[in-house]
Amino acid sequence: MSWKGFQKGVVRAPQVLKNNIGSHNEYKDPIIEDAESRFTSMENLTKRLHSESKRFWQSITDMLNHQLEFVKNIEQVYRPITGRPGGDAGDEDGHVEGINACEQYRNQLLQIQELIRPEHEMIETRILRPVDELLSLIKKSQKMFVKREHKLLDLERQTEALHKLQDKTERNPKQEEKLNKVENDYEMAKEQFSYYDELIKNELPKLFKLESEVIEPMFQSFYFMQLNIYYTMHTHMAESKIPYMDMETDIIESFMKKQGTTRQEVESIPIVQFNTNATSSFGAYPSGSRVSSGSKMSGDRFNDRSSTSSSTSAERPERERSDDNPPTYEQSNQLEGADAPPLPSRMGAVKSEKPKDEGTTPPPPPPRKPERHSAPSTCTALYDYEANNANELAIHKGDVIEILERGDSRDDWWLGRVNGKEGFFPGSYVDTN
Amino acid sequence: MSWGGFKKAVNRASTQVMLKSGHVEQTVDREFENEERRFRTLEQSSEKLQKSARGYLDALRAMTSAQVRIAETIDLFYGDSGIRDNVSKHYLAAVKELDVDTVKELDEPYRETVLDPITRFCSYFGDINEAIKKRNHRLLDYDRLRHKTLKLVDKPSKDPAKLPAAERDEKVAQDRYDELNDQLSAEIPQLIDFRVPYLDPSFEALVKIQMKYCTDSYNRLAEVQQFMDPQIRENYATGQIDSHIENTLMQMRELQIVSL
Numbered sequence: 156m157s158w159k160g161f162q163k164g165v166v167r168a169p170q171v172l173k174n175n176i177g178s179h180n181e182y183k184d185p186i187i188e189d190a191e192s193r194f195t196s197m198e199n200l201t202k203r204l205h206s207e208s209k210r211f212w213q214s215i216t217d218m219l220n221h222q223l224e225f226v227k228n229i230e231q232v233y234r235p236i237t238g239r240p241g242g243d244a245g246d247e248d249g250h251v252e253g254i255n256a257c258e259q260y261r262n263q264l265l266q267i268q269e270l271i272r273p274e275h276e277m278i279e280t281r282i283l284r285p286v287d288e289l290l291s292l293i294k295k296s297q298k299m300f301v302k303r304e305h306k307l308l309d310l311e312r313q314t315e316a317l318h319k320l321q322d323k324t325e326r327n328p329k330q331e332e333k334l335n336k337v338e339n340d341y342e343m344a345k346e347q348f349s350y351y352d353e354l355i356k357n358e359l360p361k362l363f364k365l366e367s368e369v370i371e372p373m374f375q376s377f378y379f380m381q382l383n384i385y386y387t388m389h390t391h392m393a394e395s396k397i398p399y400m401d402m403e404t405d406i407i408e409s410f411m412k413k414q415g416t417t418r419q420e421v422e423s424i425p426i427v428q429f430n431t432n433a434t435s436s437f438g439a440y441p442s443g444s445r446v447s448s449g450s451k452m453s454g455d456r457f458n459d460r461s462s463t464s465s466s467t468s469a470e471r472p473e474r475e476r477s478d479d480n481p482p483t484y485e486q487s488n489q490l491e492g493a494d495a496p497p498l499p500s501r502m503g504a505v506k507s508e509k510p511k512d513e514g515t516t517p518p519p520p521p522p523r524k525p526e527r528h529s530a531p532s533t534c535t536a537l538y539d540y541e542a543n544n545a546n547e548l549a550i551h552k553g554d555v556i557e558i559l560e561r562g563d564s565r566d567d568w569w570l571g572r573v574n575g576k577e578g579f580f581p582g583s584y585v586d587t588n
Numbered sequence: 589m590s591w592g593g594f595k596k597a598v599n600r601a602s603t604q605v606m607l608k609s610g611h612v613e614q615t616v617d618r619e620f621e622n623e624e625r626r627f628r629t630l631e632q633s634s635e636k637l638q639k640s641a642r643g644y645l646d647a648l649r650a651m652t653s654a655q656v657r658i659a660e661t662i663d664l665f666y667g668d669s670g671i672r673d674n675v676s677k678h679y680l681a682a683v684k685e686l687d688v689d690t691v692k693e694l695d696e697p698y699r700e701t702v703l704d705p706i707t708r709f710c711s712y713f714g715d716i717n718e719a720i721k722k723r724n725h726r727l728l729d730y731d732r733l734r735h736k737t738l739k740l741v742d743k744p745s746k747d748p749a750k751l752p753a754a755e756r757d758e759k760v761a762q763d764r765y766d767e768l769n770d771q772l773s774a775e776i777p778q779l780i781d782f783r784v785p786y787l788d789p790s791f792e793a794l795v796k797i798q799m800k801y802c803t804d805s806y807n808r809l810a811e812v813q814q815f816m817d818p819q820i821r822e823n824y825a826t827g828q829i830d831s832h833i834e835n836t837l838m839q840m841r842e843l844q845i846v847s848l
Contacts, residue, residue: 196664204661211654217647222798224640229791231633232783238625250784253791260795285833292837295846302848358845365843369836370665372829377658378679378812379824385806392799399792406796410701413789418705421712421782426775429715560591570591 163305170308170315187300190359194297197366201290208282208377212275215384219268223261230257256399263395270387274380281376289369296362303355306348313341532558534571534585548578556585600725603732612735615727620769623776624720630780631713637787638706644794645698648801652687659683678815682808689804694797701793709786712779716772723772726765733758 233253320326320334396402401409421427533555542549548571550556560570562582569582606612659680666676737754745751813821823829840846 200661200665204658204665207654207657207661210650211658214647214651214654218644218651218798221640221643221647222794225637225644225791225794228633228637228640229787232630232637232787236626236629236780236783238622238629250788253784253788256791281830281833285837288837289840292840292846295848296843298848299845354844358843362840362843362845365836365840369833369840370662372832372836374662374666374676374679375816375820375824376829376833377662378809379821381655382806382809382813385802385809388802389799389806392795392802397795400795401792402796402799406697406793406800407700409796410789410793413792414705414786417782417785418708421709421779421786424775424778424782426716426719426771427712427779429719563595 163309167305167308167312170312187303187355190355191300193363194293194300197293198290201286201293205283205286205290208278208286211381212278215271219264223264226257226261226264230254233257252399256397259395259397259399263391263397267388267391270391271384274384274387277376277380281380282373285369285373289366292362296359299351299355303348303351306344306351310341310344310348313337313344317341532561532587534558534569534587536580536584537586538584540580540584542578546579548573548576548580550580550584556580558587596725596729599732600728603728603735606735607728607731612731615731615734615765617769617773620723620773623773626780627716627720627776630783631710634706634710634713634783634787638703638710641703641706641790641794645695645703648690648694648698652683652690655683656680656687675812675815678812682812686805686808689808690801693804694801697793698797702790702797705790706787709783716776716779719768719772723765723768726761726768730758730761730765733761 230253233250235249316337317334320330320337323330326334536550536552536554536556539552540548540550548556550571550573554573556571556573558569558571559577562569565582567582568579569585570577570579603612607614659676659682663676663680733754737751737758740751740754820829823832
């Protein structure tokens with residue numbers, strides 16, 4: 156703000172305050188008020204037109220690009236999948252008709268992209284630029300409104316000052332002099348306000364009229380441009396037919412016919428149903444959930460075998476569930492543990508050498524039920540062992556510990572209970588009774 | 589993790605280290621590895637396919653909804669500026685209809701023939717990956733137990749029962765590994781062979797839906813022209829609309845009211 160502008164602001168401030176607290180009559184004008192609300196709505200509309208035109212164009216671009224991407228990947232599906240590095244196809248050709256169709260459709264899309272590119276420029280030049288210009292003109296005219304508003308404040312202030320002096324019945328010479336000056340100022344303020352007031356009242360209708368004259372052709376322009384885009388896409392696709400595609404048949408009917416029983420066949424491959432309790436998002440699939448239909452296949456294979464351990468798994472502590480493995484995997488996993496003979500552990504040997512460093516890799520929470528060695532057996536602690544975390548069991552020399560889970564060797568971690576607490580302790584610290 | 593699971597994780601981690609350092613000999617199945625690579629290729633293409641299929645539907649919806657918003661805006665402009673020819677109303681009605689029809693007539697078929705089948709196909713990968721993971725675990729177990737047997741052969745234990753027990757363990761682990769490895773090696777190719785018949789019908793459906801979208805939109809929008817002076821089309825083609833816009837803006841710029 157300039158110094159002058161600042162001074163004016165200071166002088167006007169009390170008047171603004173007075174107007175705000177309603178102690179003063181405003182020069183309210185319905186035309187001006189109406190215009191102001193129209194400006195705000197015009198500004199909003201212009202901005203919206205701007206952003207939506209952009210969104211419109213962006214979605215056309217996306218629509219074409221996603222199709223190009225689709226074609227690129229379905230082509231990969233049509234091509235032979237060898238597994239050799241570099242995708243060398245060797246002697247195979249893949250699905251040749253499909254690959255050709257990809258080529259043809261890709262070309263169509265690229266041509267369409269090229270053909271509608273000028274329309275994009277037209278959105279820029281015929282719509283967005285004029286819209287921006289319109290917006291800037293609106294903003295400029297709003298400045299004029301602000302100016303008028305300021306002049307109005309000046310006028311109100313001078314009017315008030317004048318009235319104060321005029322109301323005095325007796326004036327000394329100094330006050331007479333001041334009255335002259337105030338009268339002068341008042342006249343000037345009145346003149347200035349009238350100038351801007353008249354200007355706005357004269358030109359506002361012109362501005363609105365011109366605005367409506369410019370909106371209409373802009374709309375027409377947009378309409379034909381949009382129509383052209385669809386026309387281009389429609390005719391281009393209709394003219395250059397892809398022999399591989401049967402465009403005349405019904406979309407869904409033809410899809411169903413083409414797909415036939417493929418889905419059922421694929422879903423009868425056991426490995427495809429490996430994860431029986433899979434948390435697949437297919438609950439709502441129209442033709443029946445994949446999961447439920449699938450559980451017949453490999454599901455039984457795993458369920459039967461894991462049913463014995465299901466009771467223990469249900470009682471497993473919470474942390475278990477956050478494990479990476481899905482439930483089925485867990486179940487059969489645990490089963491492996493029960494079936495398989497005890498496995499020696501090198502890691503256990505390393506650990507027991509310095510059990511105090513165990514803190515970095517905490518043992519898992521204890522299972523609720525012992526899975527093996529159900530016959531209670533006990534051992535006696537030879538040394539003190541301090542628990543490094545909640546999973547470990549603190550033992551003291553001489554403690555008799557109930558063994559819940561024997562490690563594979565003395566070098567392993569054992570699971571035990573003493574004084575009602577359960578936890579892991581190093582097997583090398585105890586003597587079996 | 590259960591006690592058993594914990595022990596297995598520890599064992600596998602240590603076997604992993606010993607495999608890397610060459611202490612334990614690794615079982616390599618070239619056939620399986622090749623099938624796994626092929627599976628990865630299919631997985632990658634299919635997932636990208638799914639992504640683009642979803643993107644297409646989003647773009648289609650964005651397009652028709654942007655059209656409606658633009659038409660609404662224009663209609664409000666018209667209302668503000670007092671143009672009374674009603675073209676904007678016809679236009680608005682047309683794009684609204686297109687928006688509704690697109691959802692009704694294209695969205696559903698698109699899901700049924702393109703998006704859902706592809707998504708369903710991609711959902712198989714989770715199962716197979718789970719099986720591969722399990723197969724790799726079993727392989728680690730097998731490698732470790734085989735190594736243990738070898739060590740006992742080299743350095744016989746004082747306990748004569750140890751070697752037969754280790755050999756028994758090894759055999760169990762090997763059977764478990766072989767079972768899943770063979771299953772994967774046999775069944776992954778089956779899935780790969782089905783990829784074309786499974787995914788191909790969606791391609792034609794997509795092209796048809798795109799075609800229908802363009803044709804419907806063109807036809808419906810073209811109808812609005814009957815409410816317009818034929819001259820306007822001419823003016824658009826000859827660029828008179830543009831110059832009209834330019835002139836009008838110029839007149840606006842010359843007004844005093846915008847001189848600040």
